[in-house]
Amino acid sequence: MTPTAAGSTADTTPDALLIRGARPYGEEAADVLVQDGLIAAVGHDLEAPDGAEVIDAEGCVLLPGLVDLHTHLREPGGEEAETVETGTRAAARGGFTAVHAMANTTPVADTAGVVEQVLQRGEDAAWCAVVPIGAVTVGLGGERLAELDAMARSRARVRVFSDDGKCVSDPVLMRRALEYVKTFDGVIAQHAQDPRLTEGAQMHEGRVSAELGLTGWPSVAEESIIARDVLLAEHVGSRLHVCHLSTAGSVEIIRWAKQRGVDVTAEVTPHHLLLTDDEARGYDAVYKVNPPLRTRADVEAVRAGLADGTIDIVATDHAPHPHDAKDREWDTAAFGMTGLETALGIVQHTMVDTGALTWRDVARVLSETPARIARDTDQGRPLEAGEVANLLVWDPRPSAEVDPEAHASRGRNSPVAGRSLPGANRLTLLGGRPTVRDTQLVAR
Numbered sequence: 001m002t003p004t005a006a007g008s009t010a011d012t013t014p015d016a017l018l019i020r021g022a023r024p025y026g027e028e029a030a031d032v033l034v035q036d037g038l039i040a041a042v043g044h045d046l047e048a049p050d051g052a053e054v055i056d057a058e059g060c061v062l063l064p065g066l067v068d069l070h071t072h073l074r075e076p077g078g079e080e081a082e083t084v085e086t087g088t089r090a091a092a093r094g095g096f097t098a099v100h101a102m103a104n105t106t107p108v109a110d111t112a113g114v115v116e117q118v119l120q121r122g123e124d125a126a127w128c129a130v131v132p133i134g135a136v137t138v139g140l141g142g143e144r145l146a147e148l149d150a151m152a153r154s155r156a157r158v159r160v161f162s163d164d165g166k167c168v169s170d171p172v173l174m175r176r177a178l179e180y181v182k183t184f185d186g187v188i189a190q191h192a193q194d195p196r197l198t199e200g201a202q203m204h205e206g207r208v209s210a211e212l213g214l215t216g217w218p219s220v221a222e223e224s225i226i227a228r229d230v231l232l233a234e235h236v237g238s239r240l241h242v243c244h245l246s247t248a249g250s251v252e253i254i255r256w257a258k259q260r261g262v263d264v265t266a267e268v269t270p271h272h273l274l275l276t277d278d279e280a281r282g283y284d285a286v287y288k289v290n291p292p293l294r295t296r297a298d299v300e301a302v303r304a305g306l307a308d309g310t311i312d313i314v315a316t317d318h319a320p321h322p323h324d325a326k327d328r329e330w331d332t333a334a335f336g337m338t339g340l341e342t343a344l345g346i347v348q349h350t351m352v353d354t355g356a357l358t359w360r361d362v363a364r365v366l367s368e369t370p371a372r373i374a375r376d377t378d379q380g381r382p383l384e385a386g387e388v389a390n391l392l393v394w395d396p397r398p399s400a401e402v403d404p405e406a407h408a409s410r411g412r413n414s415p416v417a418g419r420s421l422p423g424a425n426r427l428t429l430l431g432g433r434p435t436v437r438d439t440q441l442v443a444r
Contacts, residue, residue, distance in 0.1 A: 320411020
């Protein structure tokens with residue numbers, strides 16, 4: 001994709017930008033005119049205004065900017081692994097125009113002051129919108145509720161609350177949290193992991209864990225929490241979101257709950273759509289993640305659940321770590337994988353190129369629905385005139401080998417390093433301003 005008219009430089013936003021020939025939602029090709037940060041027009045043979053830059057996007061797919069409901073930016077306190085600046089750079093390169101920052105920072109994002117600090121850092125970085133997620137319990141300790149109302153009323157307007165990394169395992173506390181957030185249309189995003197069933201667990205419990213001599217992590221540890229929580233959500237009449245669902249049984253529980261009318265949503269990560277517990281055979285801790293990589297049958301089940309709408313969204317669970325936290329023996333290594341810069345490539349490979357999802361479906365699971373769950377009215381908007389120009393122009397045709405050393409994230413713990421993934425980010429617009437051109441960040 002090459003500019004065909006003068007009027008812009010690498011660090012200057014043009015007066016107007018005309019994207020020619022891209023396919024909105026992967027459908028019929030059209031021209032899209034962007035002016036003053038908005039989509040000014042969508043149609044055929046649009047005229048470029050004076051001073052406009054014209055972008056040839058023939059063969060590319062036009063999507064709303066991607067929205068990640070599950071990102072670990074590590075700041076404050078974990079800047080060795082990631083910062084808001086580096087994490088949002090990675091997000092922009094992945095095609096994201098908004099990320100939701102998990103609360104397990106140091107200090108924990110359990111007060112209005114901390115979530116406002118994260119919000120401000122995101123505004124300063126300006127590579128994508130940063131929406132703080134508030135902790136459910138004080139210090140993620142699981143003993144008493146955090147300042148949910150204060151965070152909801154803060155400038156950050158927090159609507160998603162999660163102790164991700166830890167489970168709200170106390171059913172009474174979980175019920176109270178669901179009741180509390182219902183008063184302002186919030187949602188509890190649960191990390192479904194029974195702590196007693198996963199003590200010392202290192203990987204999925206099954207044939208491979210037995211062969212490797214690693215403590216197993218049973219599927220029921222996830223499924224039992226989800227079953228309990230959907231019943232609590234039904235009883236309270238509140239919203240529940242299930243983080244990083246990973247087992248076939250979990251898919252069935254969510255399907256059953258939705259048939260009952262429970263207000264529950266669920267996410268799957270790119271790595272759980274692609275990888276299995278067989279990756280652990282080399283004891284390479286890059287494949288150590290929470291929840292663990294599961295079996296091929298689980299992978300097929302979560303793909304089917306995403307395709308039929310049981311699973312609502314894809315979320316990255318981007319979890320960068322310093323090199324020395326992963327380059328060590330498996331049992332002492334940190335859990336987590338990076339994902340922002342490879343998410344769409346994995347979704348294309350596993351779901352679109354296999355025919356399981358269309359590009360319109362991709363817009364739903366990676367943009368529109370995440371924004372709706374978070375009650376974010378600025379993101380995931382239709383590709384229509386008058387909407388804010390948070391846009392991604394994605395070329396599905398090329399493929400490239402993943403090189404974590406070239407990533408914008410500080411984390412190098414990518415589970416797809418060395419693999420070939422399809423697609424390339426040709427242009428990302430944040431409020432009409434280019435943040436990425438031809439896979440490279442745009443200097444400001």
